[in-house]
Amino acid sequence: MALHTATLTFKEEATCSICLELMTEPMSVDCGHNFCRSCLTSIIENQPQETFHCALCRASFTRNSLRPNRQLANLIDSFREMNLRMCEEHEQRLLLFCEDDEKLICWCCERSAKHRGHVTTLVEDAHQDYKTKLEKAVTKLKQMQDECKNKKMSIREQITNWEKTIEDQKENIQSEFKNLNIFLQEEEKFYLSKLENKKEQALKKLQADQVSLNMQSNEFKHHILELEKKCQEPENELLQNVKDTLSRSSSVKLKLPEPFSLDLNTDCKVSERYFDVRKKLKSYQVNVTLDPETAHRDLKVSKDRRRVTGFSFRMNLNTRLNATMFYSVLGCEGFSSGKHYFEVDVGDGNGCGVGVCLENVERDDDQRQDPLSGFWTIRLCQPDGCIALTSPPTHLHLMEHPQILGVFLDLEAGLVSFYNMITSSHIFTFPKASFPGTLRPFFQVCGDSFLCLPPPDN
Template identity: 55%
Template sequence: MASATATKKMREEATCSICLELMTEPMSIHCGHSFCRRCIEGILENPQGTSSLRKPQCPLCRTPFQRESLRSIKQLENLIQTVKEIDSERLCEKHGEQLRLFCEDDGQLICLCCEHSPQHRGHSTALVEDVYPGYKEKLQEIVTKLKGEQDLCDSLKMFRKKEIAQWKENIELRRQEIQSEFRNLHNFLNEKERAYLWRLEKEKEQMLRRLQEGEASLVKQSSELESLILKSEKKCQESAQNFLQGVKGQLKRLSDVELKLPEAVSLTPETACNVSELYFDLKKMLKTYQVSVTLDPRTIHCDLILSEDRRHVTCGKPQEKHLSYKRYHTFPCVLGCERFASGRHYFEVDVGAGSEWALGVCLGNVQRFWDHVPEPQSGFWAIRLCQKNYYMALTSPPTSLTLRERPLLVGVFLDFEAGHVSFYNMNTGSHIFTFPRASFSGTLRPYFQVNHCSLFLPPPLESF
């Protein structure tokens, strides 16, 4: 280590007499004095001499000089770098000596004098340059671990955001499901609908609060991990003495850092509407509008067989029937005898285990002799069961229906003035489908299409 006197002399040699700082890009002039490049060029640009020609002069000896005499001094530049390195070295506060040793027991830098003092006598010590690589490697390993934790944290943040979006989507789907169940249950069910939606909204708020708290925790942890990583990486760039100062404590603190994972949550809403519990109320409501429906033999297709009480129709062998414009000739269909021109009306159809059928209402004057497309534009409001248990509403285009349970008893509700035709699974008391509002332009009649099955119209007194 250079003595304090030698260091002082080197600093004096390396100090610019103009700015009084260590020289930057030292330059000499022909008189032998040296200055910073920016300082001596400032003299050239603004000469302060007293002669009429105002030639630039050396600030120390007043010897005139010209720009051509400027020369860079590489040796002096190296000396300045050495002085800077000496300035950056940490010295023992007690002995003023260079801290060349690292005490493993106390985890601190010491000088040669400290090693022989009572405080450190018998302790395990090593040269700074010997222990520096090992501790630096350990810190870099921890930095790698912290980066892995941050990557995991970022992944969890993205996953939590997806969970929040999925939760909102599931809430919205459940909201639509509940609203669909309640939409056609009229005024006396409205209070129950609002109660379920209120509970669902509260559940949404509570769960969102939990999810967002988890997200906020991850954001905070990510910021803290990033800060630790930046500080650790910055420390790895320090000199050996600065790096080892307090490194053991820092290693322990960083090793203890662990990511706190957010709690796992279920994204399935607990609030659900079990409409079957409202079955009695639904039947009670519909009962007030129930009508007795029988089948009209004048409209029946020749492949269908009608019972004597005109409530049961089934497929059979073709039968001879007189031709009539009132009779269906293309499709195996039959109409009900009843006609609805106003008011509310409800009837039930026992579809049993039939594999293909269609039922609903149609305008009384629909085409029966030729092909027809059963849709509202043609005067039909009906639902259909196709093969393989595929249900659809005969809208234009058809609407696929997803039913939780196979209906055996289907209820048809007509509100003429409101322009609504609704269908219910009366086994579970659940709503199946309601057609968009229509403006009926004539009399409506019950409509049935029978393909490879049989349908039965229970009398009102036998349906409860």
């Protein structure tokens, strides 16, 4: 009972007479009374006078006389904390935790009808138990947060990769159509030139026939006038030299032009001819075979010269002219003009290089493979995938491994292009070049890889 009385007395002393609540940041005025800082501020702010009156005793005080009462503030904080651990009903310490009602209770509360049959534990034990549970919950949530963060990063990476994939595919499509446009433009020039030549030939023949017929017509006209004039002469004059006149007219013969066919024979059904890129490329296909004399000593060329196999060991130690060449072999055929196409079957293997090179190019181990050195090639290798050996090299992001490569040359246009012939899709075209000499097919085989040259379709 004494504790309850002391508690009420302190609470009364610590209550602000302005807001009637326990003081917050108590401030003392000259007379010694205390009030909340916010309550005093609300009274004196925006007031012009310098002197005010205490709300309890009406004693005067000034703005400058206000002082914080830290000792009282500490006591009030201690009182608040003590009140939180004291049962208001029984004035006992709250030492128990009621699991059912989820609140702190005292021993008297536990025995009351209100909490009879409820599960109770000591506050310290409940605190430690629930702290552990909360920490486990925090750990689990942090794990899920980390998992969520990692998933977000993964999705962000997927988005980046997908956007790159789409952009690469977009570039491939644009490159393929650009290459096709160049190809079609060259074809258009060819057929228009062919048509123009046909036109010139026909016009030249028809115009020559026209000149011949005009000359014959004039001759007929001359003889007609001569005969008509003879018919008008008197008897004695008409009969003079009449046989000679008739002989001259009868010797005149009509020479008709030889029949000339106006069939163009240059019909170009564009939609049928160029819709299938594979079909069009194969119209320029040439029969390429391997030249064993140009093969590296560790490469094995088949008897039919259509297959070359690499070895991971040296076949022999004989010194040959090509002993210092990297693992490559040239095609027998050389190209110096026109359009040419050939195919190379590389299978599922890697470590292969395909393309063309200048006939007299150096092929030493330390020789760079790029257009400046006389090479226009692409390479299939791990882990880089497909690379166009430009300067610097161009990494080609292909959707799938090209098992059959198509190589197309247009020497007049200065183009070397590569195609995936399984999908009939364009892979890469080297920038336009001016070839200083004859080009030969170039093949490179590393390790135990192989490649073969399918014969042209009949």
